[in-house]
């Protein structure tokens with residue numbers, strides 16, 4: 001842990017000790033520790049005293065269930081959670097003589113250590129690349145410990161000279177909704193609440209873009225006579241109102257133009273949802289569930305990694321794909337070629353040709369949100 | 379003295395306006411930002427790996443040079459003359475008692491006044507396609523055949539507004555060609571059911587829990 005962190009660290013009055021070792025006396029977060037940790041006279045605390053101090057320093061009298069329960073889906077209040085987590089801190093602080101007396105086996109010790117570090121990590125937006133890497137490493141290891149399966153999580157940053165943009169051809173969309181399904185599968189969206197980032201609006205010919213009268217949950221043969229289809233999702237506004245209202249800066253615009261959310265920093269206030277003029281955001285009212293065999297294991301921290309209850313999520317232009325040069329899943333899945341994606345800064349990209357040669361428009365342009373999502377017709 | 383002051387102020391003003399231009403968020407619109415920061419992409423990302431398994435050929439159409447999938451290798455019974463060893467008239471006459479090939483092909487593409495098999499295929503040279511003026515068109519470049527009538531689609535396809543990419547957005551550009559999405563004998567897309575239906579949304583709307591009224 002570096003000293004020049006950009007967030008507050010829990011001050012237990014044990015700072016000196018804490019910075020000297022990582023998790024247990026032997027400096028190894030995995031496996032059990034056999035060596036005796038040093039213990040200094042002036043810092044002598046029993047495990048119970050230490051626990052009390054840790055809990056008081058961190059949460060005082062707060063007993064309400066909160067994010068912790070949502071994070072790890074364990075039934076305990078924050079005080080119990082801290083008791084569990086404190087075990088790993090005790091080890092880290094060298095306050096106990098033997099690691100094995102506190103936690104039963106090395107796996108649960110490691111799990112507790114990971115949970116502790118995850119609980120107190122900073123905002124992803126402010127992390128250095130190394131810190132980003134450690135958090136995805138922890139999350140991957142945590143998934144492995146919990147499920148026995150491996151996932152691949154990236155913390156890849158925005159590439160230079162890339163600004164992502166999207167164009168949607170209203171004349172081409174036939175309303176098949178292949179994009180919606182592909183998106184759900186790609187982005188591990190909750191199957192129970194049937195969360196979907198993309199909506200396809202079936203509109204009446206000749207009535208203009210009338211979202212109030214449009215149907216975004218039709219089920220009949222398409223394209224239906226006298227109708228046209230228009231897809232919406234997060235438009236990755238260049239001037240995103242959702243970002244401005246977030247009280248904890250859990251959502252922001254990346255250098256490549258993607259508007260992203262740190263699911264671990266979001267407090268679930270839903271201000272952003274109210275601020276978005278395009279119905280681009282989705283909230284997890286319950287714990288998202290995806291059958292293990294359907295989980296997309298190619299993940300990005302800011303993208304399709306598993307979310308938890310009580311946090312916001314939305315389209316990320318498939319950051320886990322687009323930052324590798326791939327097209328978002330919806331673009332790839334569309335059978336009609338209605339969806340075009342690319343780099344707005346590259347004058348030779350096809351999206352630029354569309355913007356320069358077709359008659360393009362955006363929704364609610366007068367709001368000044370500058371969506372990077374254009375509509376056009378043949 | 380006055381003059382000097384004035385020059386000084388002017389200079390600072392110019393310097394300030396120059397500096398402020400470089401700040402993120404100083405662009406008036408996304409179009410300004412794109413204009414100011416654009417440059418041909420030669421970055422780290424490339425589609426080459428994604429395209430490694432696809433057999434591609436380079437085409438040059440006007441100002442555009444890009445890749446399209448190779449076609450002849452994908453046609454099961456190419457080369458055609460392996461079967462079409464005799465002129466078509468002889469093969470189609472009633473005395474022919476061999477197996478009928480292409481029995482499954484029904485043309486559903488424009489009207490019979492406008493086109494028939496021979497509009498695109500040359501009975502005398504089955505290995506190539508046939509332009510309206512009777513010139514050979516290679517099967518790999520079949521888009522040239524389509525472009526004879528569908529000129530606006532052709533323009534959009536060249537630019538990238540019509541059709542799909544073979545793989546990613548990153549260069550090099552590899553675009554699907556017409557026949558990768560359209561069956562040339564039956565080119566339009568069928569009506570069909572959407573691939574899914576959101577039952578949860580129905581329940582939420584009935585209960586008035588849905589928050590999508592913002593529009």
Ligand code: SF4
Pocket residue numbers: 233234235236237240241242243259275276277278279280281314369
């Ligand atoms: S569409 Fe909505 S959620 Fe997406 S960036 Fe714009 S305001 Fe934010």
Ligand code: SF4
Pocket residue numbers: 245246247248249250251261265266267268269270271272273311312
């Ligand atoms: S719901 Fe999360 S991302 Fe949205 S404004 Fe609240 S804290 Fe920020």
